[in-house]
Amino acid sequence: MLRVFILIFFFFLTTLANGQGFNRVQDLSNMTLVSKKLEYLKILNDTTLWSSINSDKDTALFFLRNDTFYIRQKYLQTDQTGTKWIERLYGYKVIKIAPDSLTLKNKYPFGYKPDDWEDTLVFVNIEQIKEPVADFRFLKLEYSSPWTGERNITVDSLGRVNFVDNPIQYSINNPTADKNAKPRSFSGQLTMKELINFKNLLSKSLPSRLPLKRGCPMDGSTSNFEIQIGTKNIVSTGCDLSWTHASLLEYLFDIDQNKGLVKSQSKTNYSQKY
Numbered sequence: 001m002l003r004v005f006i007l008i009f010f011f012f013l014t015t016l017a018n019g020q021g022f023n024r025v026q027d028l029s030n031m032t033l034v035s036k037k038l039e040y041l042k043i044l045n046d047t048t049l050w051s052s053i054n055s056d057k058d059t060a061l062f063f064l065r066n067d068t069f070y071i072r073q074k075y076l077q078t079d080q081t082g083t084k085w086i087e088r089l090y091g092y093k094v095i096k097i098a099p100d101s102l103t104l105k106n107k108y109p110f111g112y113k114p115d116d117w118e119d120t121l122v123f124v125n126i127e128q129i130k131e132p133v134a135d136f137r138f139l140k141l142e143y144s145s146p147w148t149g150e151r152n153i154t155v156d157s158l159g160r161v162n163f164v165d166n167p168i169q170y171s172i173n174n175p176t177a178d179k180n181a182k183p184r185s186f187s188g189q190l191t192m193k194e195l196i197n198f199k200n201l202l203s204k205s206l207p208s209r210l211p212l213k214r215g216c217p218m219d220g221s222t223s224n225f226e227i228q229i230g231t232k233n234i235v236s237t238g239c240d241l242s243w244t245h246a247s248l249l250e251y252l253f254d255i256d257q258n259k260g261l262v263k264s265q266s267k268t269n270y271s272q273k274y
């Protein structure tokens with residue numbers, strides 16, 4: 001009888017602990033969490049997350065059991081026997097769950113240890129670590145792709161934008177190029193609301209963590225940044241980008257489609273730093 005009582009009591013405590021842990025994880029829902037080396041994780045709902053620590057796609061199923069945070073991946077794999085679905089389960093030991101952070105112990109789930117491996121992943125709400133940009137002065141992006149061409153963009157402290165696009169044009173030597181692509185250049189002004197949005201995104205991109213030199217694969221697209229905030233001048237060249245910095249690139253690259261950008265009728269060139 002005593003043994004049965006102990007087992008029931010132990011089961012109750014385990015269930016309670018699991019439930020409390022699950023609830024604490026759910027408290028992190030819709031927060032974007034980043035680690036020291038800019039791995040990212042976001043709890044989308046009770047069963048799904050979005051993270052760079054997954055083995056295949058960013059989006060995956062997850063669950064919490066005892067002290068382990070499990071991620072379940074399902075993907076198609078092709079080998080000599082054909083194409084089939086592969087399902088794998090990866091576990092990370094939970095060290096701590098706090099209102100604005102999640103600390104996991106990396107368990108080498110993929111069978112190898114990359115050079116930039118973080119043994120302990122301390123994910124922190126990006127809202128807690130975003131960088132001050134009140135004294136933002138100037139940003140310049142020089143983008144170049146061997147497949148699409150070049151795009152140069154500047155934004156100054158007043159929200160004035162200069163945009164130059166030189167796409168690779170269709171020819172016998174470039175049969176895969178867009179037949180309708182033509183060089184474009186214009187200046188414009190971000191609305192006050194959009195300028196605030198831009199500065200918020202810049203703050204969350206953690207610009208001070210941009211490496212001076214970034215790696216490039218063969219035929220990779222380069223994105224060279226120069227950002228001036230106060231007296232600090234950030235320069236970064238290369239191809240590879242972390243998620244936070246890639247989000248800044250995506251915003252700038254498509255700024256010509258931004259509804260918060262009012263294009264100027266004149267061709268004023270804001271190449272001077274402010």
